[in-house]
Amino acid sequence: MKRLSLFLFASVFCLFLLAGCSTQTAEKAEPPVLTKCINIGNCLEAPKGVSWDVPMDPSYFSLIKKAGFQCVRLPVRFSDYADKSRPDYLLDESFLKKIDSYINEALSQNLTLVLDLHHFMEIMDKPNDNINCLTAIWDQLSRRYKDYPNTLVFELLNEPQGNLDSATWNTYLQKIVQTIRKNDTKHYLIVGGANYNSIDSLPALELPKDDRLIATVHYYEPNNVTFQGDPYHIGFENLHGITWTGKSEETAYLKMRLETAKKWADAHNVPLFLGEFGISREAPAQTRVAWTSAVVQECEKSGISYGYWEFASGFGIYDLGTSTWNTNMLNALVGSGS
Secondary structure, X not given: OHHHHHHXXXXXXXXXXXXXXXHHHHHOOOOOOOOOEEEOOOOOOOOOOOOXXXXXXXXXXXXXXXXXXXXXXXXXXXXXXEOOOOOOOOEOHHHHHHHHHHHHHHHHXXXXXXXXXXXXXXXXXXXXXXXXXXXXXXXXXXXXOOOOOOOXXXXXXXXXXXXXXXXXXXXXXXXXXXXXXXXXXXXXXXXXXXXXXXXXXXXXXXXXXXXXXXXXXXXXXXXXXXXXXXXXXXXXXOOOOOOOOOOHHHHHHHHHHHHHHHHHHHHOOOOEEEEEEOOOOOOOHHHHHHHHHHHHHHHHHHOOEEEXXXXXXXOOOEEOOOOEEOHHHHHHHHOOOO
16 A cells, blocks of 8 residues: 555656646747847936936837837836845935836837846956955846736846956856756857957857857947947047948948857857847948848848847937938838838
């Protein structure tokens, strides 16, 4: 009788394990749609108490959705709202409630929302002094949003750079992902390499073992074309009239660069998100459209999701003063049928 009971217990236990494994596989969601994405830049990534030239407004999400976009990347300077006098780096609740409202509005518009931790400049300068803050921020955010739909995606840190080199960043990534997964096992995480999420840094990026990762790169090449006339890119602010027409050698270089990133992503079995690419409003109008169209077309051919930088500032395609889109740029990004 005892043997029979043990046998039955073992059988039921095995069935339970199998059912659990089957459920886990069945529930594994595909990555949310990230393509046809636009960044709401020069807004919430401003320092605390400072207003940049794009004041945040929830109405942007419906505008963006109606224009034909499927995703919004929302850069946020969370580090300025962490209480660094406390060991838990408590985030300011009033600020978080504003972020809640933006996320909820985006999701209500059936947009994917990439919550991007942006402009944590202190960790780029002194990584060891700031890793606990970064980890604590993601501990809080992952607990807060763990029950949100999978159309909310977490981007762990925008453009690691400076003293936050590849080796250091690889170590930190493991810690941050482990912290998030203690609270939240379902949301996708976007991770990129050092040196400003450059394509060339991908070979040094060590991905944590996790089946819900998305790799990201940024692309602004050639810089003298995309950054021309922009006052925030030192050395390029006085450049004007530089053209890019899409001639064969120009498009061949662009194709080679994006293919390099896609081959790395495919080899590591992760989706690839071009989280930022953009061109200054100071560039010639036809150059803006030609370069943007070429990036989009190559991304679509290669199966790369893409997010334009950005909505309504120096690289923007929407005019807040006149409430109008740059229709040629909009068509280049989402198609004339939108």
